[in-house]
Amino acid sequence: MAAAQVLKSEWTKIKSVQSTVWTLGLAVLFTVGLGFLISLLAKDQFAKMNARERLFADPTFTSFAGTSLGQLAMIVFGVLVVGNEYSTGMIRTSLAAVPRRGTFLAAKLVVAGLLAFVVALVTSFVTFFVGQAALGPYKASIGDPGVLRAVIGCALYMTLIAVFAMGVTMILRSPMLSLGILMPIFFLLAPILGGVEATRKIGQYLPDQAGTKIMQVVAPEDNTAPYGPWGGLGIMVVWVVVALVCGWLVLKRRDA
Numbered sequence: 510m511a512a513a514q515v516l517k518s519e520w521t522k523i524k525s526v527q528s529t530v531w532t533l534g535l536a537v538l539f540t541v542g543l544g545f546l547i548s549l550l551a552k553d554q555f556a557k558m559n560a561r562e563r564l565f566a567d568p569t570f571t572s573f574a575g576t577s578l579g580q581l582a583m584i585v586f587g588v589l590v591v592g593n594e595y596s597t598g599m600i601r602t603s604l605a606a607v608p609r610r611g612t613f614l615a616a617k618l619v620v621a622g623l624l625a626f627v628v629a630l631v632t633s634f635v636t637f638f639v640g641q642a643a644l645g646p647y648k649a650s651i652g653d654p655g656v657l658r659a660v661i662g663c664a665l666y667m668t669l670i671a672v673f674a675m676g677v678t679m680i681l682r683s684p685m686l687s688l689g690i691l692m693p694i695f696f697l698l699a700p701i702l703g704g705v706e707a708t709r710k711i712g713q714y715l716p717d718q719a720g721t722k723i724m725q726v727v728a729p730e731d732n733t734a735p736y737g738p739w740g741g742l743g744i745m746v747v748w749v750v751v752a753l754v755c756g757w758l759v760l761k762r763r764d765a
Contacts, residue, residue, distance in 0.1 A: 512616070515607055519620040526593055532586040533624070536667070537632045540579030544636045547574040548643035555647040567727040568649040569659050572640020576663060576724070579632070580670045580717070583625065584691050587674025590621045592684025610760050614679070618753070622672050629667035633660050655726040658738065662723030665742060673716060673749045679756025682763075709733060720745035 523529050551571050558566060594600040607613040637660050641648035649656050678687040695717055702712030712718050713734045722734065722741030736744065 512612070515612060515616040516620055518603075518606070519616045522594075522599075523590060523621060523624065526589065529586055529589045529593070532582045532589065533628045536579045536582035536586065537628065537635075539582055540573075540575040540632050540667075541636045541639055543575030543578050544572050544640045545575075545643050548572050548640035552644050552647065555644065565727055565730045566647070567725060567729075568641060568644050568647055569637065569653075569656050569726045570724055571644065572637050573633075573659075573663050573724045575636060576667065576721075580667060580695065581692075583629070583667050583671040584674045584695065585688070586625065587621070587671035588678045588684050588687045588691070590617065590671075591675050591678040592687060595678075595682045596684055611757065614753075614757055614760055618672065618675065621675060622668060625671040626664060626668040630661070630664040632667070633663035636663070649726065653726070655738075659724045659726050662738065662742065666720045666723055666745070669720060669742075669745050669749050670717070673745075673752050676749060676752025676756040680752065680759050682759070714744060716745045716748040 548568075548571055555563075555566060555568070594603060603613060604610065607616075637651070637656075641650075651657055651660065674687065674691055677691060678684065681687045681690070694715075699712060699715045699717050702708040702715065703718045704712075710733070719734075719736070719741040722736070723738045725738060734741065
């Protein structure tokens with residue numbers, strides 16, 4: 510099967526499954542809605558800050574607070590894109606049509622990754638402008654140093670979350686098992702390790718803890734990470750690459 514046909518096939522699979530489309534819609538809703546609400550509540554907090562506290566205030570990062578919930582939907586999207594093939598048995602048909610498993614995986618990653626990035630990019634810009642409107646006089650401008658990088662970085666972060674979930678699901682070959690592992694990692698393990706002083710040095714190298722640095726314009730006062738925004742994103746990319754390579758090896762060596 511020609512590459513164009515493989516890409517078209519993967520696009521057809523994604524758009525024909527309503528649950529995958531809905532998860533992207535929920536990612537937008539959660540990220541924008543929660544970001545607006547938290548920015549609105551933070552407006553009074555910004556007004557009460559003293560001079561020192563305002564040095565570490567980051568209105569841009571505040572507007573991206575909704576990504577903590579939006580990434581949940583992106584994880585589910587990544588899991589479903591891969592996991593639906595295994596849960597329905599469609600993986601056998603797919604691999605029969607595309608025997609070259611590397612081509613099959615690459616096409617799935619390209620189509621799902623590009624779709625996730627387009628949705629995430631639109632979401633990040635909308636989230637930023639909506640959040641800054643809620644902050645009123647304490648808002649940041651898209652032209653301020655580091656702001657555009659943070660906005661685009663938010664889209665990159667959300668996309669990488671989805672792709673990482675795809676890699677993990679390719680390894681585990683089960684949507685339920687994948688969600689059962691990814692959810693505790695991102696919503697229990699990472700916050701606990703990152704929030705406890707004794708384990709913070711370990712937690713800061715987890716994919717989400719490192720990746721969210723790209724969305725920060727101002728480093729927090731208690732920042733101890735030995736890397737900057739791009740370094741944090743680089744650490745997350747390493748996690749994603751490892752997951753994808755392992756997923757490809759499992760796909761290559763095991764029967765459908």
